[in-house]
Amino acid sequence: MSKKNQSKAEAYSFFSCIEKNFDKAARYIPIKKGLLEQIKACNAVYRIHFPVKIGKEIQVIEAYRVQHSHHKLPCKGGIRYSIKVNQDEVMTLAALMTYKCAIVDVPFGGAKGGIKIDPQIISVENIEKITRRYTSELIKKNFIGPGIDVPAPDYGTGEREMSWIFDTFLSLSHGEVDALACVTGKPVSQGGVRGRKEATGLGVFYGIRELCQMKEEMLSVGLDVGLHGKKVIIQGLGNVGYHAAKFFHEAGAIIVALAEMEGAIYNKKGLNVSNVILHLKNTGSILNFPESKNIEDTEKALELECDILIPAALENVIHKYNANRIKAKIIGEAANGPVTPEADDILGKNGVIIVPDIYLNAGGVTVSYFEWLKNLSHVRYGRMEKRFSENMNTELLQVIENSCRKKIPIEEKKMILRGPREIDLVRSGLEDTMINGFHKIRDLKKSLKIENLRTAAFVLAINKIIDSYEKLGIFP
The missing domain is CATH 3.40.50.720 (NAD(P)-binding Rossmann-like Domain)
Structure with a gap:
């Protein structure tokens, strides 16, 4: 593809793609237009600028959390770290999350988050600072919580960042018995x-x-x-x-x-x-x-x-x-x-x-x-x-062996018995x-x-x- 065509493809609004697909589907739904517009629109867009000291300088970090739909709570969606993060992208991904959850019968509204940084050139220590500060900003505005909005990993993030989010939420939410459920994608050792x-x-x-x-x-x-x-x-x-x-x-x-x-x-x-x-x-x-x-x-x-x-x-x-x-x-x-x-x-x-x-x-x-x-x-x-299933399977195998008067090979028995x-x-x-x-x-x-x-x-x-x-x- 030529550079001219490539620039046109890259400039294509991601959010407008979703709106066009939504409008195609709306033709098959006998409901008032205004109600469809409510479903299509993003309910809440939180744009944040916060300072973080990196080295000897203070940098202002741009970040987002978008809650597309509140038809079910909590909202759910990942957080991506990328220098290309922008409001259009985060809104689109939040909308996609709403539709994904509905299709697979997961009872969440769609959400998405993003921080405009390049994690490849920032030290682990500074990524942690940014993650924890971002989490505290979400807590201030009630944009995170087990029954409110539950982030997850996305491009540029993983178990490590989710651990920091959980730890920050726990430290600022005293007595929250369900604090582990404030974020998913955690290490197994921390409730993943x-x-x-x-x-x-x-x-x-x-x-x-x-x-x-x-x-x-x-x-x-x-x-x-x-x-x-x-x-x-x-x-x-x-x-x-x-x-x-x-x-x-x-x-x-x-x-x-x-x-x-x-x-x-x-x-x-x-x-x-x-x-x-x-x-x-x-x-x-x-x-x-x-x-x-x-x-x-x-x-x-x-x-x-x-x-x-x-x-x-x-x-x-x-x-x-x-x-x-x-x-x-x-x-x-x-x-x-x-x-x-x-x-x-x-x-x-x-x-x-x-x-x-x-x-x-x-x-x-x-x-x-x-x-x-x-x-x-x-x-x-x-x-x-697990143990109940293994005990039941053991009894069943014994009945089969007694009835057939034949022993089942040990390897096959292990596979069948496992709960x-x-x-x-x-x-x-x-x-x-x-x-x-x-x-x-x-x-x-x-x-x-x-x-x-x-x-x-x-x-x-x-x-x-x-x-x-x-x-x-x-x-x-």
């Missing part, structure tokens, strides 16, 4: 839940896998049912992209290309994801991976031959200038907003199935919900039922959530004859939000 780190990538895998089980959809794009043998390209090897690639690889899909900011690598016979990550750690780049071809322009990797394309990095990477060159038959939006509305229309006319971000990358908030419930209940998953661990229950809950969410969207698309899965997903989300407002008695 096992399986949170890979949740978004695993959710992407579950969603695409379910689509690939649908004979009707696979026939429409000329593919066989199932994931095995399908050629996959993944853009972005961050937390989401890496775990999605790992699970696709383990399921028998062929990862033909992986793309990062510095370029991409390609091998039509397939790339071993674990070996690529090891190469990345050793060299600092995925380029020059043995038995692969380097592609200098990372955007060109999106245009290679494949069955499934997973953009897992930035928004607006597929736009009207490159949409006609996309050869994938299925696009799974692991990132937020990787396909612009204009590209959506072009790809739809070309018969490409797009699995939308507001459903597909909801695995993270789903497991965050599990962590929040764990913190409120003060009991880890599996503690109540559910926390990670087993979390993954089971995530899998069930993603499968149910997909079928609700698909069924709505078919019943209302909606043009694509994205619009159907928005219709599903809006209807659920309307239902919540009606139960609150807000809408006449």
